[in-house]
Amino acid sequence: MKISLITVVYNARDTISKCIESVIGQNYPDIEYIIIDGGSTDGTLQVIDQYRPHIHIFISEPDKGIYDAMNKGIALASGEIVGTLNADDFFVNEDVLSSVAAAFLAHETEIVYGNLHYVNPAGKVIRKWQSAECGKNSFNWGFMPPHPTFYCRRYLFEKLGFYRLEYGSAGDYELMVRFMHKYHIKSHYLNTVMVKMQVGGVSNKNIINRFKAWSHDFKAMKTNGVGYPLFALTLKPLRKIFQFF
16 A cells, blocks of 8 residues: 655755655655655755655645645655655654554545644654544534644545645645545544644744634635534634643
8 A cells, every 4th residue: 555645845944854754764665755845945955855766756846835735746646545744744753654554454444643742943842732533523623633644545635625725724624624524534543643743833923824724714614514613613722722731
């Protein structure tokens, strides 16, 4: 079972090496590694060049943002399973993709996701995103899996659609709520930490971006049939409070 792994990057010279090394260090034998660069100008491309023998597909060109770049990678992917690992993320150990593949086979599922830790630049864990099994009404209660741990069968994109750019920073949330809530695609929760992410997401940089993110979340909820979206929108950030303890 081939896993196509997509790394989207733009001007991430300081973090891209750790990301790539965590991928090429995986012990799973059937990985197609795809890097989509948005036209970096800070030395990122020179760093990537050092790893080119381990990269199966590489593109560097302007794009319309992170989800446009992900869509480019998905369109080029040939693996049965597709996942993403952004330039600021890295796998916690060498067994992550082996565990993902085993979960797909053992549970005959269409989606696999797990847990994530946020870390500061020194590597200290500052927030633990412990996910949970996704039930029929989980998204109605503010549920969201950590997108960097989200893997699905490639045919789902062809059948149900790719990332939708009009949802801005909520593009990942909209896709997951569409697949898992609207269409009830079978999923399996892999209860283990899969990825560490460095802090500093785009949607949290300032209050204006935060309001835009809420607006996009609300739109994604309404579009995909989340019950009482204002209630779910309130619960979604509240669920994060316990991740800091």
